[in-house]
Amino acid sequence: ALEVRLASRPHGRPTPENFDVVEAPVRAPGDGEILVRNKVMSVDPYMRGRMNDAKSYVPPFQLGEPLDGGAVGEVVTSNSPDIRPGQNVLHQLGWREYATLSAKHATVVSEDVAPLNAYLGVLGMPGMTAYVGLFDKARFRDGDTVFVSGAAGAVGSFVGQMAKLRGAKRVVGSAGSPEKVRHLVDELGFDAAFNYKDGPVGEQLRSAAADGVDVYFDNVGGDHLEAAIAAMNDFGRIAACGAVSQYNATSPEPGPRNMFQFVTKRLSMQGFIVADEGHRKDDFLADVAPWVADGSLRYSETIVDGLRNAPDAFLGVLEGRNKGKMLVTL
Numbered sequence: 001a002l003e004v005r006l007a008s009r010p011h012g013r014p015t016p017e018n019f020d021v022v023e024a025p026v027r028a029p030g031d032g033e034i035l036v037r038n039k040v041m042s043v044d045p046y047m048r049g050r051m052n053d054a055k056s057y058v059p060p061f062q063l064g065e066p067l068d069g070g071a072v073g074e075v076v077t078s079n080s081p082d083i084r085p086g087q088n089v090l091h092q093l094g095w096r097e098y099a100t101l102s103a104k105h106a107t108v109v110s111e112d113v114a115p116l117n118a119y120l121g122v123l124g125m126p127g128m129t130a131y132v133g134l135f136d137k138a139r140f141r142d143g144d145t146v147f148v149s150g151a152a153g154a155v156g157s158f159v160g161q162m163a164k165l166r167g168a169k170r171v172v173g174s175a176g177s178p179e180k181v182r183h184l185v186d187e188l189g190f191d192a193a194f195n196y197k198d199g200p201v202g203e204q205l206r207s208a209a210a211d212g213v214d215v216y217f218d219n220v221g222g223d224h225l226e227a228a229i230a231a232m233n234d235f236g237r238i239a240a241c242g243a244v245s246q247y248n249a250t251s252p253e254p255g256p257r258n259m260f261q262f263v264t265k266r267l268s269m270q271g272f273i274v275a276d277e278g279h280r281k282d283d284f285l286a287d288v289a290p291w292v293a294d295g296s297l298r299y300s301e302t303i304v305d306g307l308r309n310a311p312d313a314f315l316g317v318l319e320g321r322n323k324g325k326m327l328v329t330l
């Protein structure tokens with residue numbers, strides 16, 4: 001069966017040559033293990049960090065070895081009493097057509113509750129990231145004005161909508177194309193949105209949020225973060241979720257030049273990794289699943305078909321070729 005391996009480590013922007021798509025034998029499941037035929041897998045910006053040989057919160061991908069990441073597939077064989085063949089499971093061995101893993105590392109999911117794709121998006125890791133970042137880390141309160149960058153992506157589109165659903169005064173998003181900006185305002189209910197490629201982020205943010213920003217959800221870093229700090233109201237709160245503008249950087253980028261505003265405006269900024277937040281999983285599902293079921297929280301997907309196209313889909317997510325969650329169907 002096919003799997004995608006790390007062929008070489010990128011310097012700067014990754015290229016298709018950094019990946020190898022190869023035929024490899026499928027390992028038969030042992031005691032307590034299951035064999036899964038993957039149906040859909042996630043490509044995520046954080047995987048760029050794992051292509052570097054650097055210590056971080058997840059170990060790097062290894063040269064010549066398959067990549068991994070979130071995936072949903074159907075159980076073909078089970079040597080576990082807990083999972084039956086034919087059931088669908090969420091697990092972490094994406095980037096391959098077939099996965100052999102311990103049943104302990106798989107969660108049964110049902111198409112009766114939500115389409116399988118949703119477990120990698122709105123009801124999965126990106127949805128949970130938006131929820132925890134907005135409500136716990138940025139301590140969102142109704143009446144807040146919220147600014148979110150990367151707003152047309154998976155996490156960002158949920159942040160803006162969740163803030164509106166919980167009573168935000170105003171939600172502003174930034175994204176990288178006119179079509180995405182229209183999508184945010186016309187389809188997702190953002191109050192304002194701008195294309196950060198049209199001009200300085202600071203100027204565009206000031207006119208979109210004339211009364212200032214109480215919560216900034218940072219997916220992008222760099223000039224977006226500096227602009228947000230400048231726009232923050234007193235006691236504003238920033239959730240530091242990601243810095244996608246810098247993931248391909250080959251040397252450290254300059255930091256925001258206005259850090260003293262943390263003092264004068266009494267700001268706070270909290271970084272977080274969603275994997276630490278498992279204790280909020282039940283609350284997340286209890287709050288968000290009904291919004292998804294009744295259509296008040298909308299989710300877009302950009303779907304690329306075929307494992308051979310997974311590297312290109314991943315390169316695409318770093319370049320903004322996705323609207324909503326980028327997924328690969330197998």
Ligand code: NDP
Pocket residue numbers: 044045046125126129150151152153154155156174175176177180196219220240241242243244245246272273274275317318319320321322323324325326
């Ligand atoms: P997205 O679906 O948002 O895809 C990434 C988006 O980043 C692209 O669509 C692109 O949109 C945008 N982008 C790329 N380059 C730049 C740039 N130079 N400046 C501004 N925007 C850029 O991905 P996710 O929703 O999965 O992730 C969003 C962020 O959240 C990432 O930073 C990710 O690392 C982080 N994250 C953090 C987690 C945590 O636990 N802390 C968990 C999950 C995600 P555009 O066309 O608008 O440029």
